[in-house]
Amino acid sequence: MTDARQGLSGLLDTEAIRKDFPLLDRTVHDGKKVVYLDSAATSQKPRQVLDALNAYYERHNANVHRGVYTIAEEATALYEGARDKVAAFINAPSRDEVIFTKNASESLNLVANMLGWADEPYRVDRDTEIVTTEMEHHSNIVPWQLLAQRTGAKLKWFGITDDGRLDLSNIDEIITEKTKIVSFTLVSNILGTVNPVEQIIRRAQQVGALVCIDASQAAPHMVLDVQALQADFVAFTGHKMVGPTGIGVLWGRQELLEDLPPFLGGGEMIETVSMHSSTYAPAPHKFEAGTPPIAQAVGLGAAVDYLTSIGMERIHQHEKAITEYALKRLLEVPDLRIIGPTTAEDRGAAISFTLGDIHPHDVGQVLDEQGVAVRVGHHCARPVCLRYGIPATTRASFYLYSTPAEVDALVDGLEHVRNFFG
Amino acid sequence: MKLDSMYQEVILDHYKHPHGRGLREGDAEVHHVNPTCGDEITLRVKYDGETIADVSYEGQGCSISQASASVLNELLVGKELSQAQKIQDAFLELMQSKGQLEPDDAMEEVLEDAVAFAGVSKYPARVKCALLSWMAWKDATAKALSEGKTA
Numbered sequence: 001m002t003d004a005r006q007g008l009s010g011l012l013d014t015e016a017i018r019k020d021f022p023l024l025d026r027t028v029h030d031g032k033k034v035v036y037l038d039s040a041a042t043s044q045k046p047r048q049v050l051d052a053l054n055a056y057y058e059r060h061n062a063n064v065h066r067g068v069y070t071i072a073e074e075a076t077a078l079y080e081g082a083r084d085k086v087a088a089f090i091n092a093p094s095r096d097e098v099i100f101t102k103n104a105s106e107s108l109n110l111v112a113n114m115l116g117w118a119d120e121p122y123r124v125d126r127d128t129e130i131v132t133t134e135m136e137h138h139s140n141i142v143p144w145q146l147l148a149q150r151t152g153a154k155l156k157w158f159g160i161t162d163d164g165r166l167d168l169s170n171i172d173e174i175i176t177e178k179t180k181i182v183s184f185t186l187v188s189n190i191l192g193t194v195n196p197v198e199q200i201i202r203r204a205q206q207v208g209a210l211v212c213i214d215a216s217q218a219a220p221h222m223v224l225d226v227q228a229l230q231a232d233f234v235a236f237t238g239h240k241m242v243g244p245t246g247i248g249v250l251w252g253r254q255e256l257l258e259d260l261p262p263f264l265g266g267g268e269m270i271e272t273v274s275m276h277s278s279t280y281a282p283a284p285h286k287f288e289a290g291t292p293p294i295a296q297a298v299g300l301g302a303a304v305d306y307l308t309s310i311g312m313e314r315i316h317q318h319e320k321a322i323t324e325y326a327l328k329r330l331l332e333v334p335d336l337r338i339i340g341p342t343t344a345e346d347r348g349a350a351i352s353f354t355l356g357d358i359h360p361h362d363v364g365q366v367l368d369e370q371g372v373a374v375r376v377g378h379h380c381a382r383p384v385c386l387r388y389g390i391p392a393t394t395r396a397s398f399y400l401y402s403t404p405a406e407v408d409a410l411v412d413g414l415e416h417v418r419n420f421f422g
Numbered sequence: 423m424k425l426d427s428m429y430q431e432v433i434l435d436h437y438k439h440p441h442g443r444g445l446r447e448g449d450a451e452v453h454h455v456n457p458t459c460g461d462e463i464t465l466r467v468k469y470d471g472e473t474i475a476d477v478s479y480e481g482q483g484c485s486i487s488q489a490s491a492s493v494l495n496e497l498l499v500g501k502e503l504s505q506a507q508k509i510q511d512a513f514l515e516l517m518q519s520k521g522q523l524e525p526d527d528a529m530e531e532v533l534e535d536a537v538a539f540a541g542v543s544k545y546p547a548r549v550k551c552a553l554l555s556w557m558a559w560k561d562a563t564a565k566a567l568s569e570g571k572t573a
Contacts, residue, residue, distance in 0.1 A: 029424065359483060359484035359485060359488075360459075360484075361459055361461075361483075361484035361485075361486070361548070361551065362484050362485050362486075365425070365428065365545070365548070366425060369424065369425045376459065377458065377459045377460055378459075378460045382460065385460065391460050391461070391462070391482045391483070392459060392460045420425075420429070421434075421485070
């Protein structure tokens with residue numbers, strides 16, 4: 001144990017937590033224990049979630065909202081029960097404001113398409129503007145580019161400062177009376193930055209623009225309270241918060257969900273259908289066409305239970321301690337440059353860096369040989385790489401099961417990388 | 423160690439001391455990217471009749487992609503187009519072998535330094551890195567041919 005590990009406070013009992021995650025016990029490359037540092041890409045899954053998926057398929061599998069038989073009613077109760085759990089988890093005023101999607105990308109695309117097809121006052125058209133930021137994941141850039149291209153609206157964005165924060169110095173010029181929607185990430189997946197929501201929302205409200213928040217990197221790691229945020233839409237995904245893949249969430253304010261048009265049409269989302277026209281079910285079903293990801297929603301419900309049983313505030317404190325320790329240790333590595341904030345203030349647990357001129361692909365490959373799993377590349381945030389004049393980064397990201405010993409394994413691994421390419 | 427099978431000394435040598443790097447005059451230019459990792463290459467070909475007079479390139483990427491471009495330059499410049507296409511085919515076959523192909527003498531004769539990439543074929547995520555410059559060369563050659571720059 002290194003000296004720096006002494007006195008870390010706020011850590012969770014990772015020894016107990018890790019017993020819940022079967023994958024963390026496996027080895028790679030002839031017996032090397034996996035050091036999983038890619039939770040920002042996807043988290044590992046606890047047995048409780050895996051058991052919920054299994055139990056659903058083994059005992060309760062039926063389509064939802066249709067059959068009158070016992071199993072169908074159980075399936076519906078489980079699916080809708082998951083909605084209740086998610087609603088409580090994000091402090092939604094109403095369960096009907098929680099729309100299940102397949103991931104955060106679909107949630108963000110759904111908002112873009114609602115606005116593209118909306119009537120006044122929400123309609124995005126050639127006389128209006130869309131605002132995002134240079135810090136976004138591609139999933140919060142491309143849907144808005146598509147919307148801008150299809151409607152003629154103008155796409156504007158906030159830049160990033162040298163130390164990895166949003167540059168809001170020109171906020172009044174970026175968000176104007178023409179702005180219809182401001183969409184930004186709460187926590188950057190590449191820089192780790194936690195953004196100042198309040199300041200942006202205040203300006204958006206001044207000009208009557210809607211606000212959409214990408215909470216994909218926030219929901220797994222901190223208390224997410226959609227009422228406190230005061231946004232109009234909040235998107236996140238299940239698989240990053242110990243849930244299964246294939247399930248995402250869009251929360252939206254009830255009156256907006258009532259007013260805005262559906263995007264995908266099909267079963268489940270209708271009230272009545274004739275060959276000439278249809279009327280739609282109330283939200284959230286209006287936005288959930290077709291058989292939904294039932295098992296995955298049930299799994300997400302179990303994930304929410306799991307996280308809640310540990311406590312989001314405690315998870316946040318744990319990650320803060322790990323992040324502080326990791327920043328400190330990484331800054332000791334020669335030639336290592338952190339891309340993003342170098343202190344744990346207003347910062348999430350994803351840390352991107354470059355190592356001399358060794359390409360991140362090569363860094364990741366040599367780390368893998370030692371069992372250390374990190375993400376390399378542009379992290380679906382290429383504009384950030386362009387902003388800092390780098391082709392790619394190596395990213396280590398931490399979660400409730402991460403330990404200081406794993407930070408040490410990363411730092412030792414980087415030493416090995418430097419020797420290999422030195 | 424297994425890593426050494428990927429990072430052969432020959433590959434690291436080409437990475438640290440690339441052959442023919444830099445953009446020079448050419449008959450056609452292409453820009454290829456590997457969208458999963460952001461590796462990029464701009465490559466130009468220059469033909470003198472059927473002979474490859476030059477392959478010049480500029481780019482950024484990992485050691486595998488950069489070394490591969492260097493090996494390509496060393497192997498193809500001065501060759502006849504038909505011969506170069508045989509080399510390209512052999513390299514593609516090797517890279518798509520998933521580590522199952524043990525290069526024999528005949529293959530070594532065709533591929534020279536490029537046989538060092540045999541180990542890379544075991545790593546699916548890295549095969550694209552090794553092929554980036556070769557795909558760019560193929561594309562640039564097709565472009566040069568369609569523009570009638572070669573005989």
